[in-house]
Amino acid sequence: MKRQTDIAVIGGGPAGLSAAVEASSFGLKIEVFDDNFTPGGQLIKQTHKFFGSKKHLCGYRGMDISKILLQNCASAGVTINTEACVTGIYGNILAVLYPERFEEVESKAFVVATGASENCINFVNNDLPGIYGAGAIQTLMNVFGVVPAKKVLMIGSGNIGLIVSYQLLQAGVKVAAVIEALPNVGGYLVHSAKLRRMGVPIYTRRTITKAEGDGNTGVNSAVTSQIDPNFNVIEGTEIQFDVDCICLAVGLTPLSDVLELAGCRMKYIPELGGKVALHDEYMKTTRDNVFLCGDVSGIEEAVTASLEGKLAGLSAALYLSHEYREKIEKSRLQILEELRIFRDGPFGEKARKGNEKLVREYKYER
Ligand SMILES: Cc1cc2nc3c(=O)[nH]c(=O)nc-3n(C[C@H](O)[C@H](O)[C@H](O)COP(=O)(O)OP(=O)(O)OC[C@H]3O[C@@H](n4cnc5c(N)ncnc54)[C@H](O)[C@@H]3O)c2cc1C
Structure with a gap:
């Protein structure tokens, strides 16, 4: 029998780890799959302190932020698989390639947080x-x-x-x-x-x-x-x-192949850095059990990746259980407001425009 989980998170950067922690508070089994030997995504190589408020884990060096997120995952009982390269999502099956073996994992929902590649x-x-x-x-x-x-x-x-x-x-x-x-x-x-x-x-x-x-x-x-x-x-x-x-250092492109393979509808949005999966404001793609967050949904930075991760984690939890609907919906609105404030300056303009385009397109496609 295949190994089973409730939510499979693909990518262990700030977006994926935040999604995992958030979703884990609803009694669900969460597993993260990251192809690197150390999880943390881009954060593990950031030796400088990030700008922003302590509430968003800023004021710390990127590499320390990843340690905090990993500690939060450990306390929440999230399983993290490293050197675990996801080669595709086929129906409800996640295909995972490790250095010495291949595994199929069955999951009820997926959060894709694969980040970006360099241009x-x-x-x-x-x-x-x-x-x-x-x-x-x-x-x-x-x-x-x-x-x-x-x-x-x-x-x-x-x-x-x-x-x-x-x-x-x-x-x-x-x-x-x-x-x-x-x-x-x-x-x-x-x-x-x-x-x-x-x-x-x-x-x-x-x-x-x-x-x-x-x-x-x-x-x-x-x-x-x-x-x-x-x-x-x-x-x-x-x-x-x-x-x-x-x-x-000429920009990044969302690493969205896993989403395309999973059958999510895609759209090229220049403001977001390339081809992204259409999704609603709560990070749900055109496939009901596939969610996304972070740079794969449009190039921004670590705080927005983490906030989107929380949204995606909550939305995946809500998809699996309506028991906590009221609590989850309230939390999602709070995070949406934080994201709005965060993107409200001149540096957030591109992402703001790109995301508005994307959500409009998503509604039209539905
Ligand atoms: C050089 C550099 C400097 C930066 N400096 C700052 C900064 O000062 N402040 C700031 O806010 N932001 C900064 N950023 C941006 C920030 O790091 C990213 O926006 C943020 O890390 C995005 O988070 P993420 O979780 O979406 O992606 P990532 O952090 O990229 O994490 C994605 C993870 O998914 C894994 N993955 C990808 N594909 C697969 C697969 N198929 N199977 C399994 N795992 C997979 C990757 O290996 C990676 O570990 C910087 C980025 C770079 C590249």
């Missing part, structure tokens, strides 16, 4: 050794303690690019410059100001056009050029940087 961009020789995504650099440095290079060119000035640049400096790696295609720096002023104080120039309206080096020794330099408002390269504006590493 790449086009330039000559973008497949040379020494070209990494920012998340990969963070994993090398902050999880495995490996210094990735001597001198890095950072592409992208969003918060991830700025934070990882600073962490590289902390690890003794030189950062030649940060290159940004848009007219303005994307991340918070506090992060860009810190870099500038440490002598790292930030170039806007500029992009990388070519990496130089070879397949054996890797990158040895990067060529960048200014671009016009239509993103066309302006000839004669080249600046070459002698670096042995190029770090790409």
